[in-house]
Amino acid sequence: MFGTLFQSSAVVSTALSVATLAMFATAALAMLGLTWTSERWRVPLALSGVALLASGLEYYAASNIWLAGQQLSAALRYVAWFVVQPMQVASMFFFASIAGKVPVGVFWRTLAAAILMVLARYLGDARIFNPTLGVLLSIAFWLYILGELYFGAMADAISKSTRPIRLGYFWIRLIMTIGWAIYPILHFVDVVIGTGHVAPIIVLYTIADLVNLIAVSMIVLAVAGEERF
Amino acid sequence: MFGTLFQSSAVVSTALSVATLAMFATAALAMLGLTWTSERWRVPLALSGVALLASGLEYYAASNIWLAGQQLSAALRYVAWFVVQPMQVASMFFFASIAGKVPVGVFWRTLAAAILMVLARYLGDARIFNPTLGVLLSIAFWLYILGELYFGAMADAISKSTRPIRLGYFWIRLIMTIGWAIYPILHFVDVVIGTGHVAPIIVLYTIADLVNLIAVSMIVLAVAGEERF
Amino acid sequence: MFGTLFQSSAVVSTALSVATLAMFATAALAMLGLTWTSERWRVPLALSGVALLASGLEYYAASNIWLAGQQLSAALRYVAWFVVQPMQVASMFFFASIAGKVPVGVFWRTLAAAILMVLARYLGDARIFNPTLGVLLSIAFWLYILGELYFGAMADAISKSTRPIRLGYFWIRLIMTIGWAIYPILHFVDVVIGTGHVAPIIVLYTIADLVNLIAVSMIVLAVAGEERF
Amino acid sequence: MFGTLFQSSAVVSTALSVATLAMFATAALAMLGLTWTSERWRVPLALSGVALLASGLEYYAASNIWLAGQQLSAALRYVAWFVVQPMQVASMFFFASIAGKVPVGVFWRTLAAAILMVLARYLGDARIFNPTLGVLLSIAFWLYILGELYFGAMADAISKSTRPIRLGYFWIRLIMTIGWAIYPILHFVDVVIGTGHVAPIIVLYTIADLVNLIAVSMIVLAVAGEERF
Amino acid sequence: MFGTLFQSSAVVSTALSVATLAMFATAALAMLGLTWTSERWRVPLALSGVALLASGLEYYAASNIWLAGQQLSAALRYVAWFVVQPMQVASMFFFASIAGKVPVGVFWRTLAAAILMVLARYLGDARIFNPTLGVLLSIAFWLYILGELYFGAMADAISKSTRPIRLGYFWIRLIMTIGWAIYPILHFVDVVIGTGHVAPIIVLYTIADLVNLIAVSMIVLAVAGEERF
C-alpha cells in the first residue's frame, strides 16, 4: 500500500498491504507484550516480535515495488528469509530453554542450519553454486532443524513442562513442519517449474508468511501470558 | 495529507488528514496508557491501540493517494478491515475475560467470523466469488458476532462484573451494532447501487472509522483507568 | 528545513521549521516525563504530549508544502484544530480532576464545545453553512469553554487544591483566554477581511501555536514534577 | 549519506552525515539512559537528549539539502539554534537544581536570554533590525548567561555539592564558554566578513555542534550514572 | 532494498538489504534487552545497540544509493566508521568496568585512538594528509587499542571475573582482532591496489560489518542475560 491507487481486483496489492499492516501491528503487540509478561519469557517474545518487524519492513518494500511495476523478484523474499529464519529458530531454542536446560550446542547447530538452508538455495539461484545441489542441501538443513525439534534436547526439555508450554511448543513445531513446507513447494513451482513470481504465487507466499510469522509470535505471547502467575 | 496544498473546500482531504492525525494521536495515547493502567487491562488496551496505529497508517496512505489523484479505491478500505476487524473482536474477548472466565472457543469463533465477514465480501467484490452470496455471508458473520456479544459467554461474564466494566461493555457492543451498521449501508450505496467511492461516501466512511475506532479504544482506556485501584 | 534550501530572509520557512522541531522535541519531553512523574498526572501529561506530536506532524507537512509552492491553505490549520482542540480541553478536565471530583458531564460538554467551535466555522468556510452564523457559533462555543474554566466545577475543584496546581491552572486558563483569542482575530483578518494566508499571518499563527501548545504541556509537566512527592 | 552518492573528497557531506548519525545515536543513548539513572537526574538528561534529537533532524535535513545542491543557507542553522539553545540552558538550570535550591527566576532569565541571543541576531540577518545592534545584543545576552553560570545562584548551589556534580558543571560551563565562542567567530567570518556558507565554515560549525551537543549530553549522563547509588 | 526491483543475481543488493534489516532487528533486540537485564549491564548493551542502529541507517542509505546507480563510494563507509568505532571501543571499556575498576584514562585513550584510527586514514584518502602516513598511523592506533585489550587494565579487571564475563570478553576481543583485520585488508585492495568499490569488495565489507557488529552486541546481551541472577 502506501503510495498509489489500486483496483479492487488487485489482489496482490491487497495481500501485500494487509501483510505490511498486520505484521507491523503484531510486532507492536509482541513488543508491548514485554510489559505484561514475566521476565523469563522476554527473549523468545522479543525475538518473534523483532522478526515480525523485519518482515513488515520487507512487505512495505514489496508493496511499493509492486505498485511501481506490477513485478516482484525472488531476491526480496530471500532477504527476509536470511533475517527471519535465524530469529525464528533462535526463538524456539529460548522457548524450550524456559522449560528446562537445553545444551547451547543445539542453539549453534540450529542457527547454522537455518542460515545454511537459505544460503545453499540462494547460491544456487544466483548461479554461484549448483542449483540442484543447493535445493537438496536446503531440504537437508530443514529436515535437520525438524529433527532437533522432534527428537532433540528441546523436545526433551518441553516434555517435562507445564501444559501451556507443551501446547505452545506443539503448535509452533507444527507450523515449522507444515507451514514451512509451503516454501519449498512454492519455490519449486516458481523457480524449478519456472512460472516465475506470478500473482497467485506471490499471494500464496504472502498468506504463508502472514500465518506462519504471526502465529508463532502470538503463540509465544499467549503462553507467556498464561505462565505469568 | 502531507505533501500538497489543498483548498479549504477540499472536505475529503481534511477528513482523511484529520483521521490520520487523530488515529496516530489516540494510538499513542492508548500505548502510553499501558504505563498507568493495571496489568490485567493491558491485552485489550494494547490491541485497541495497535488497531488505531494500523488504521492511521491506512489513512496516511489514503491521504497521499487522494492528493495525487482525487480518487480512492475500495481496496484500501478492505486492507484496513482485514487487519482492524480481527483486532477489535479479539479486544472484546480479552475485555470480557477480565470480568470472568470466557471459553477460548469464543475467541476462535469470533476471530474467524471477523475474518470471514470481510473475506466473503472481498472475494465477491474481486469477482472470485458470487457477489450476492458474499454480501449475505458477510451479514451472517456479523450477526453471529453480535449474537456472541449479546447472548454468549462474554455477556454472561460481564453481567457479574463491576459497574465501569458493564458500562464499557455496553457502549462498545452498541458501537459494534449501530456504528458498524454504517459499513454495509455505505458499501451497498457505493458498490451495489454503484455510486462508486464519491466524496460524500468517503467522508462518511472516514467519520465512521474515526468515531468507531477511537471510541472503542478510549472506552477501554477509561474503564482500565477506573479499575486501577 | 527538510527538503530544500531557503534564504535567511525566508522568515516563514524558519518559523514553520522551528515549530516542527520544537513541537517534536517538547512532545518527546512530555512523553519522557511520564517516567518521572507520579501516576495520577499521566493522563493530562500524555494528552498534552500527544497534542504536540499531532501538531508537530502538521507543521512538518506545512513546512514541506510551503517549500514546494510558497503557499499554505487554511484547511491544514483546521486539520490541526480538529485534532488538537479536543485534546487540550480534555487535558484541562483531567488536570482539574486530580485536584478534586469534577462531574463527567463537564468532560462531555467541553469536549463537544471544542469540536463544535472548530466545526461551525469550518462548515462556514467550506460554504456548507452560513459563514457569519458559523463564526458566531464558534465564538459562543469558545466562550462556553471559558465559562466552564472560570465559573464551573473545574474551577471549584482547583480552588481547594495545592499552590502548584492552582498556579498551573491559572496559567493554562490564561493561555486559553488570551493565547486563544489570537486565532479568531487572525482568522478575521485572513478570511473575513480577506488578506489570505499571507506571510505575516502564517508567522503569527505559528508563534501562537508554538507558545500556546508548548506552554500548556510544559506547565502540566512542571506541576506534575512539583507534585511528585 | 541518505540519498545520493558522494565522492571520498566530499568532506562536507561526510561531516554532515557523521553529525546526523552521531546525534541520533547519542540522543538514543541519553534516552535509554533514563532507564538506569535515578529519577532526580531525568529532567536535565531528557532535555539534553531531546536537544540532540532536534539537532539530528536538522543535520538530516542539511545533508539532503547539501546533496541536492552543494549549498546550505544560514537559516537552517538558526532553526536549530532557536530550538537547541533554550534546551541547553534549561538543562543547566535543572542540573544545578539537583545540587541545591536555585531560584526559579534564574530559569526564566537564562531561558529568555538564550532565545533573545538568537532572535536579536536573526532579526538583524533578516534585515528586520539593525544588524550591528543585533550582533551586539546577541553577545550581551550570551555574556549574561555566562555571568549566571559563573557568579549566579547556579554556581552557588553547585559549589556545595559532590565531586562528580562539581566536575560535570565545570566542564559543561567550559563548553558554554569556549565551545560556544566558536559560533560568533564563525558567524563573523561567514556573514560580516562575508565568505558565505563555504565548505570550511560548514565543516567547522558541524564539528562545533558535534562536540558541544554530544559532550553536554554525555557529561549529564556520566554524572547521573555516578550519582546513581 | 526498499524502493526498486532487483534481480536474484544482484548479490550486492541482497547483501546490503540483509544488513539493513538484520541491523535494525538486532538493534531493537539489544534495546528491548535493556528491560530484562540487570541495571549494571545497561551501558555496554545500550552502546552496542545504538551502534547497530547507526550502522543500520548507513546500510539503508547504501541500499538506496546502490539501487539508484549501482555504485557506492568509500565515503559512506567512513561515515559509519567514525560513528560506530568510538561506540564499540567505549562499549568494551564499560563491559570491563563491570568486572572491576578500570582507570578512566583507559576510556579516553582508547576512544581517542578509535577516532584517530579512522581520521588518519580519512585525511589521507581525502588528500588533506599524506596517504601512506595515514594508513601507518591508522594501523598504529588499531594496534594500540588491541594492546589495551590484551595487556591493559581492562584485561586485568576481566581476569578476576566470572566465567561468562571472561568468555564474552575473550570473544569480543577476538572479533576486534581478527574481524577488524578484514577492514585494512579490504581497504588495501580497494584503495591502494585500486580495484575501487567493486561488487565483491562491497559484499565482503558488508558481511564483515554484519558479523562484527551483531556478534559484539549479541555477546553483550548474552553475558548480561547470564549475569542476571
Ligand SMILES: CC1=C(/C=C/C(C)=C/C=C/C(C)=C/C=O)C(C)(C)CCC1
Ligand atoms: C526447504 C527449502 C527451502 C525452505 C524455506 C523455508 C523453510 C522458509 C521459511 C520462511 C519463513 C518462515 C519466512 C517468514 O517470513 C527453500 C529456501 C525455499 C529452498 C528449497 C528447500
Ligand SMILES: CC1=C(/C=C/C(C)=C/C=C/C(C)=C/C=O)C(C)(C)CCC1
Ligand atoms: C456486514 C457487512 C460488512 C461489514 C463491515 C464491517 C462491520 C466493517 C467494520 C469496519 C471497522 C470497524 C473498521 C475500522 O477501521 C461489509 C464487509 C461492508 C460487507 C457487507 C456486509
Ligand SMILES: CC1=C(/C=C/C(C)=C/C=C/C(C)=C/C=O)C(C)(C)CCC1
Ligand atoms: C473562537 C473562534 C475560533 C477559535 C479558534 C481557537 C480557539 C483555536 C485554538 C487553536 C489551538 C490552541 C491550536 C493549537 O494548535 C475560530 C475557529 C478561529 C473561528 C472563529 C471564532
Ligand SMILES: CC1=C(/C=C/C(C)=C/C=C/C(C)=C/C=O)C(C)(C)CCC1
Ligand atoms: C554570541 C553570538 C551568537 C551566539 C551563538 C551561540 C552561542 C550558539 C550556540 C549554538 C549551539 C550550542 C548549537 C547547537 O546545536 C550568534 C547567534 C552566532 C550571533 C553573534 C553573537
Ligand SMILES: CC1=C(/C=C/C(C)=C/C=C/C(C)=C/C=O)C(C)(C)CCC1
Ligand atoms: C587499521 C586500519 C583501518 C581500520 C579500520 C577498522 C578497524 C574498522 C572497523 C570498522 C567496524 C567495526 C565497522 C562496523 O561498522 C582503516 C581505517 C581501514 C585504514 C587502514 C588501517
Ligand code: NA
Ligand atoms: Na500495496
Ligand code: NA
Ligand atoms: Na518472505
Ligand code: NA
Ligand atoms: Na490530506
Ligand code: NA
Ligand atoms: Na476503513
Ligand code: NA
Ligand atoms: Na521549512
Ligand code: NA
Ligand atoms: Na494550527
Ligand code: NA
Ligand atoms: Na550526507
Ligand code: NA
Ligand atoms: Na547548528
Ligand code: NA
Ligand atoms: Na537493497
Ligand code: NA
Ligand atoms: Na561500514
